[in-house]
Amino acid sequence: MLEIKNLHARSEDTEILKGINLTVNAGEVHAIMGPNGSGKSTLAHVLAGREDYEITEGEVTYEGKDLLDMEIEERAAEGVFLAYQYPVEISGVSNKYFLKAAINSIRKHNDQPLISRGDFVAMLKEKLALLGMDKSMMDRSVNEGFSGGEKKRNEILQMAMLEPKLAILDETDSGLDIDALKIVSQGVNALRSPERGIIVVTHYQRLLEYIVPDKVHVLAGGKIVRSGDKSLALELEDKGYSFLSEGAEAIAAN
Amino acid sequence: MSSENALLEEYAQREYEHGFITDIEADSIPAGLSEEVVRLISQKKNEPEWLLEWRLKAYRHWLTLEEPKWHNVKYPPIDYQASVYYSAPVQKPKLNSLDEVDPVLLETYEKLGIPLEEQKMLANVAVDAVFDSVSIVTTFRETLEKHGVIFCPFSEAVHRFPELVQKYLGSVVPYSDNFFASLNSAVFSDGSFCYIPKGVRCPMELSTYFRINAQNTGQFERTLIVAEEGSYVSYLEGCTAPKRDENQLHAAVVELVAMEDAQIKYSTVQNWYPGDSEGKGGIYNFVTKRGACRGDNSQISWTQVETGSAITWKYPSVILQGDNSVGEFYSVAVTANHQQADTGTKMIHIGKNTKSTIISKGISAGVGQNSYRGEVKIMKGATNARNFSQCDSLLIGDKCGAHTFPYIEVRNTTGKVEHEASTSKVGEDQIYYLRQRGLPTEDAVNMIVNGFCKEVYDVLPMEFAVEARKLLNVSLEGSVG
Numbered sequence: 001m002l003e004i005k006n007l008h009a010r011s012e013d014t015e016i017l018k019g020i021n022l023t024v025n026a027g028e029v030h031a032i033m034g035p036n037g038s039g040k041s042t043l044a045h046v047l048a049g050r051e052d053y054e055i056t057e058g059e060v061t062y063e064g065k066d067l068l069d070m071e072i073e074e075r076a077a078e079g080v081f082l083a084y085q086y087p088v089e090i091s092g093v094s095n096k097y098f099l100k101a102a103i104n105s106i107r108k109h110n111d112q113p114l115i116s117r118g119d120f121v122a123m124l125k126e127k128l129a130l131l132g133m134d135k136s137m138m139d140r141s142v143n144e145g146f147s148g149g150e151k152k153r154n155e156i157l158q159m160a161m162l163e164p165k166l167a168i169l170d171e172t173d174s175g176l177d178i179d180a181l182k183i184v185s186q187g188v189n190a191l192r193s194p195e196r197g198i199i200v201v202t203h204y205q206r207l208l209e210y211i212v213p214d215k216v217h218v219l220a221g222g223k224i225v226r227s228g229d230k231s232l233a234l235e236l237e238d239k240g241y242s243f244l245s246e247g248a249e250a251i252a253a254n
Numbered sequence: 255m256s257s258e259n260a261l262l263e264e265y266a267q268r269e270y271e272h273g274f275i276t277d278i279e280a281d282s283i284p285a286g287l288s289e290e291v292v293r294l295i296s297q298k299k300n301e302p303e304w305l306l307e308w309r310l311k312a313y314r315h316w317l318t319l320e321e322p323k324w325h326n327v328k329y330p331p332i333d334y335q336a337s338v339y340y341s342a343p344v345q346k347p348k349l350n351s352l353d354e355v356d357p358v359l360l361e362t363y364e365k366l367g368i369p370l371e372e373q374k375m376l377a378n379v380a381v382d383a384v385f386d387s388v389s390i391v392t393t394f395r396e397t398l399e400k401h402g403v404i405f406c407p408f409s410e411a412v413h414r415f416p417e418l419v420q421k422y423l424g425s426v427v428p429y430s431d432n433f434f435a436s437l438n439s440a441v442f443s444d445g446s447f448c449y450i451p452k453g454v455r456c457p458m459e460l461s462t463y464f465r466i467n468a469q470n471t472g473q474f475e476r477t478l479i480v481a482e483e484g485s486y487v488s489y490l491e492g493c494t495a496p497k498r499d500e501n502q503l504h505a506a507v508v509e510l511v512a513m514e515d516a517q518i519k520y521s522t523v524q525n526w527y528p529g530d531s532e533g534k535g536g537i538y539n540f541v542t543k544r545g546a547c548r549g550d551n552s553q554i555s556w557t558q559v560e561t562g563s564a565i566t567w568k569y570p571s572v573i574l575q576g577d578n579s580v581g582e583f584y585s586v587a588v589t590a591n592h593q594q595a596d597t598g599t600k601m602i603h604i605g606k607n608t609k610s611t612i613i614s615k616g617i618s619a620g621v622g623q624n625s626y627r628g629e630v631k632i633m634k635g636a637t638n639a640r641n642f643s644q645c646d647s648l649l650i651g652d653k654c655g656a657h658t659f660p661y662i663e664v665r666n667t668t669g670k671v672e673h674e675a676s677t678s679k680v681g682e683d684q685i686y687y688l689r690q691r692g693l694p695t696e697d698a699v700n701m702i703v704n705g706f707c708k709e710v711y712d713v714l715p716m717e718f719a720v721e722a723r724k725l726l727n728v729s730l731e732g733s734v735g
């Protein structure tokens with residue numbers, strides 16, 4: 001469903017992504033780990049279409065289409081969803097209104113009828129219950145005054161409501177307490193299906209105990225330096241990123 | 255940044271929807287201002303001697319005044335001799351029903367979204383339609399008169415209710431108040447007069463729709479609303495004008511009087527032609543609006559959504575004379591392209607336990623300049639007076655400006671004044687976030703801007719809130735690539 005080939009991206013003068021190769025098939029969950037500043041969020045934003053980056057080389061194919069050629073909202077409408085590491089606040093716009101507007105924009109793009117009030121309310125109720133959120137939060141402004149953990153949970157609620165095909169979760173686990181981590185993981189697992197691809201960016205193997213990945217990749221210095229199965233995460237937890245330098249050198253030498 | 259440029263473009267290309275011109279024969283006097291012109295206007299309206307005298311006093315006083323310069327708006331000198339001070343569509347002298355209104359005029363209002371045929375109108379809104387210098391028609395008059403509510407063109411009130419008009423005209427905004435108010439007092443043409451008798455809750459919204467049509471013509475309307483003891487009225491005002499390359503002058507005066515336990519809600523959606531994207535043309539809007547809370551426990555609320563005009567200069571104010579009286583000011587002011595606004599309010603606390611609230615939302619885009627200017631004065635006798643002010647500015651792009659000029663004067667130590675202010679930018683990260691959730695850029699910007707204005711929309715009457723939202727929404731039409 002997603003194929004990234006030799007992707008290079010820069011911001012102003014610095015090259016951040018230096019040749020990423022990654023294939024995510026429908027039904028798979030991929031975890032991306034790696035040290036601070038290695039380019040994980042950059043990769044997520046490049047996939048979502050943030051305009052701050054210049055793509056200097058490489059290509060990204062999403063469901064047979066050139067993803068890099070699509071507008072941000074077009075990608076969203078075609079099923080790409082990013083749960084932000086730092087969710088944004090929108091004053092004066094209620095979560096409920098925002099969610100409905102988002103659903104309807106996506107439906108409009110796909111020539112589907114707009115969601116009915118009844119269907120929307122029912123769906124929202126179900127997803128709120130799934131994520132253990134109080135419905136009163138839906139009348140508050142988008143992320144305004146939300147605690148760090150509430151913002152993250154709200155991202156997952158949005159994901160649950162928009163039912164994307166490709167979900168990218170950027171450090172959704174950071175800032176969550178242990179109970180919230182379980183609940184959010186349940187929310188993500190509920191979305192796992194043979195038609196969906198999920199990329200989770202995280203620093204902690206703990207999340208991967210709840211959301212068990214099919215593949216784990218380590219991003220360092222703008223490249224994927226190591227890929228493996230879920231045991232790689234355990235190894236990282238055990239030894240830290242330093243043990244990678246050997247691997248990275250080996251790759252560089254090749 | 256690329257997307258910010260795109261935003262600027264969008265706002266720059268905001269289309270003015272009401273810019274058409276109605277082709278109708280007009281009875282206009284030649285351009286220019288003199289005592290003779292003042293007499294001529296008065297004569298055309300067949301006014302009583304006292305009113306002519308009042309006009310002349312105002313005119314003579316005006317001659318001694320200089321245009322104010324303290325505001326934060328810039329414009330070339332206005333040639334007061336170049337403007338036409340009276341223009342009226344030619345029609346039968348006395349209109350008894352809608353059937354006698356020129357269909358061209360009815361069509362004009364229909365096009366503006368204000369159908370005047372009662373069966374087509376919103377059932378709960380009575381409209382006074384003012385076209386250039388005269389009132390065309392006032393709807394629902396009989397229904398209102400059953401309740402004792404007077405709602406008619408100002409010029410008609412002068413004849414039918416001279417003692418009321420004489421008693422209250424200039425009682426809140428005297429003819430000598432300021433340069434533009436004096437000019438208005440000398441040459442005012444028409445406007446609306448409302449009188450709500452004691453204990454009456456006005457059964458419907460009253461509204462005046464002002465339309466400037468004729469070229470080079472100034473509009474100087476005058477509105478007077480008197481709410482007697484224990485009465486209530488909600489009044490709406492809308493305004494539009496055709497696209498013209500020349501600037502046109504609009505200098506209105508609105509006076510409100512609220513007696514004991516009375517409440518007046520006054521809402522404005524001002525959408526005069528703002529000029530084109532180069533800053534050519536547009537209305538110069540110099541308006542004096544003031545309300546007097548004369549009686550105890552009275553309340554006056556001003557709500558304004560100012561999206562039009564090349565220049566907006568207005569400070570709807572409340573004089574809180576009665577004990578426990580309440581003054582409110584809720585404002586959204588937009589300056590896009592080359593628009594400039596210097597707007598705000600004055601709350602003068604005189605009575606005990608008086609309370610005022612000011613919520614001002616300024617939005618600047620393009621090279622627009624938006625200033626909030628507000629004065630809160632707590633006089634010696636105003637024990638336990640309270641004021642809360644909140645002034646927020648939103649910037650779109652980086653060539654526009656927002657300015658805040660609060661003046662606070664407290665002469666009674668029991669007074670409490672709170673002032674909060676903020677300035678924010680429509681962030682690229684906000685737009686990116688909303689787009690990532692599937693909203694096209696224009697919807698994203700609209701959502702952010704409307705969210706910013708929410709507190710003001712919440713106090714607007716329903717129909718107006720919808721209209722205000724529509725007005726603020728930017729039309730994209732292929733300008734973002």
Ligand SMILES: Nc1ncnc2c1ncn2[C@@H]1O[C@H](COP(=O)(O)OP(=O)(O)OP(=O)(O)O)[C@@H](O)[C@H]1O
Binds near residue numbers: 040
């Ligand atoms: N818009 C930008 N302008 C300049 N530098 C940027 C920009 N975005 C990212 N960078 C830089 O690129 C590098 C990678 O940043 P990124 O946010 O992708 O890291 P990350 O792997 O997500 O880190 P973390 O684990 O701390 O979240 C950092 O050095 C960062 O400072």
Ligand SMILES: [Mg+2]
Binds near residue numbers: 040041042085170171
């Ligand atoms: Mg990151």
